[in-house]
Amino acid sequence: MEPAADGRIRLTVLGGFLGSGKTTWLRHQLHRGSLRDAVIIVNEAAERPVDDALLARASRLLVLAGGCACCTGRDDLVELLRRLCDQRLGSDSRLATAKHIVLETSGLADPGPIVDAIRSDPILIHHIVVSEIVVTVDALNGLEQMRREPLSRQQVETADRLIVTKIDEAGFPAVRRLLATLAQLNPGAALSGAIMGGSTDLPDFAGVEPETLGEFSDEARGPIAAVRLDLWDAVDWTAFSLWLSALLHARGDEVMRVKGVVRTPAGRLLLQSVRKFVQQPEILPETGEEAGLDDNSVVFIGRGFTAEDLRRSLRYFAGEEEGSRWH
Amino acid sequence: MCANCGFPSAPGHWTEAGAATASERLRARFRRAELLRRILSPYGLTVHDDGIIPGMTVSTRSGHHEMVADLAELWSAVEHMCGRKFDPLDPAFTGPDGTAR
Numbered sequence: 001m002e003p004a005a006d007g008r009i010r011l012t013v014l015g016g017f018l019g020s021g022k023t024t025w026l027r028h029q030l031h032r033g034s035l036r037d038a039v040i041i042v043n044e045a046a047e048r049p050v051d052d053a054l055l056a057r058a059s060r061l062l063v064l065a066g067g068c069a070c071c072t073g074r075d076d077l078v079e080l081l082r083r084l085c086d087q088r089l090g091s092d093s094r095l096a097t098a099k100h101i102v103l104e105t106s107g108l109a110d111p112g113p114i115v116d117a118i119r120s121d122p123i124l125i126h127h128i129v130v131s132e133i134v135v136t137v138d139a140l141n142g143l144e145q146m147r148r149e150p151l152s153r154q155q156v157e158t159a160d161r162l163i164v165t166k167i168d169e170a171g172f173p174a175v176r177r178l179l180a181t182l183a184q185l186n187p188g189a190a191l192s193g194a195i196m197g198g199s200t201d202l203p204d205f206a207g208v209e210p211e212t213l214g215e216f217s218d219e220a221r222g223p224i225a226a227v228r229l230d231l232w233d234a235v236d237w238t239a240f241s242l243w244l245s246a247l248l249h250a251r252g253d254e255v256m257r258v259k260g261v262v263r264t265p266a267g268r269l270l271l272q273s274v275r276k277f278v279q280q281p282e283i284l285p286e287t288g289e290e291a292g293l294d295d296n297s298v299v300f301i302g303r304g305f306t307a308e309d310l311r312r313s314l315r316y317f318a319g320e321e322e323g324s325r326w327h
Numbered sequence: 328m329c330a331n332c333g334f335p336s337a338p339g340h341w342t343e344a345g346a347a348t349a350s351e352r353l354r355a356r357f358r359r360a361e362l363l364r365r366i367l368s369p370y371g372l373t374v375h376d377d378g379i380i381p382g383m384t385v386s387t388r389s390g391h392h393e394m395v396a397d398l399a400e401l402w403s404a405v406e407h408m409c410g411r412k413f414d415p416l417d418p419a420f421t422g423p424d425g426t427a428r
Contacts, residue, residue: 236345236358237344238355238358238359238362239358239362242342242362243415244342245399245402246413246415247416249402250412250415262345265345266337266344266351267347269337269345270334271341280336280338280344281337281344282334282336283335305416309416309421312420312421313420313421317362317366317415317420319362
């Protein structure tokens with residue numbers, strides 16, 4: 001992709017709700033080579049990132065962890081982008097050749113304030129032009145998320161391009177209804193489909209009745225938090241997966257996203273869930289001394305629980321609490 | 328994940344991904360049954376896994392039993408058999424001092 005005609009570097013904001021397929025889509029674009037010259041910035045609300053492990057093909061990858069770029073991490077993002085602009089001007093920097101920046105936001109980010117922050121910064125405005133806001137929408141969970149979560153609706157409303165992911169996992173009637181609802185919510189956005197990051201055709205949804213999205217419940221206005229659980233030695237995969245399967249069965253609507261790398265006899269397993277659905281764990285390679293530093297650390301994103309609740313419950317399930325708590 | 332740009336996925340139900348060899352899988356099944364028996368005992372349920380036939384059997388004290396293929400099916404069966412929700416974040420599981428609040 002060429003820089004803008006005025007010499008400013010293009011920036012694509014890649015947003016979308018928790019687990020909607022942002023990293024999968026980006027990973028596939030990198031595999032295809034379509035973002036070869038891009039600088040990739042991954043923003044994660046959690047302290048420890050996971051997605052960077054999946055984007056090894058990126059030639060220049062920067063991680064902005066520990067704060068969502070639309071709110072608490074906004075200053076950090078602006079500072080990072082300013083630094084990139086400085087480096088771009090320096091002739092000895094690899095960034096001097098960068099033509100494009102892709103910012104993958106956290107699933108908790110509203111792209112609107114991010115774009116505002118870039119456009120209103122007196123330095124960045126001369127160097128960066130926000131060319132597109134791409135938002136991924138999960139065909140399986142997207143409609144439910146728009147019903148329940150104000151943030152999910154804001155993300156859709158802000159997009160220039162909506163990519164409906166996991167089309168193969170949802171039935172055609174559900175995909176058509178989702179598309180009709182998206183088209184009603186954001187008529188100006190281009191719609192496209194994806195399966196595992198690869199582009200796919202969308203079904204015709206002409207004449208399909210969109211969902212009437214109502215008001216949000218009081219509960220939905222509560223904050224969504226990211227908490228980290230570090231697994232300890234006594235917790236093996238059997239105990240952890242048993243506990244997590246029970247947790248997601250009971251609380252899949254509140255524990256919206258789980259991400260982490262767990263070390264097992266079968267290797268380093270990448271664990272990811274979206275509500276009740278757990279993706280088949282990928283076996284990550286053992287590469288270099290850096291690999292594994294963040295292993296056995298799992299991030300839980302949602303509402304209605306604390307890190308201490310999770311830790312105590314897991315301890316009980318793993319059999320560390322001798323004697324029943326039941327009387 | 329796409330076969331080209333992803334890493335290989337572990338086969339089987341996701342909860343069984345931590346074992347790579349047949350002996351590890353067998354050991355994991357027995358440990359899982361042992362953990363479940365302790366956790367489900369207050370619910371009046373027990374779990375049996377003979378390590379040969381796929382899946383597990385959940386039984387009540389009165390002898391009613393159901394076969395389940397994996398943990399996803401097991402939690403539904405538990406709720407159905409004991410007639411109440413099974414929630415790991417129930418205060419009975421998250422109490423600070425080992426006693427129900």
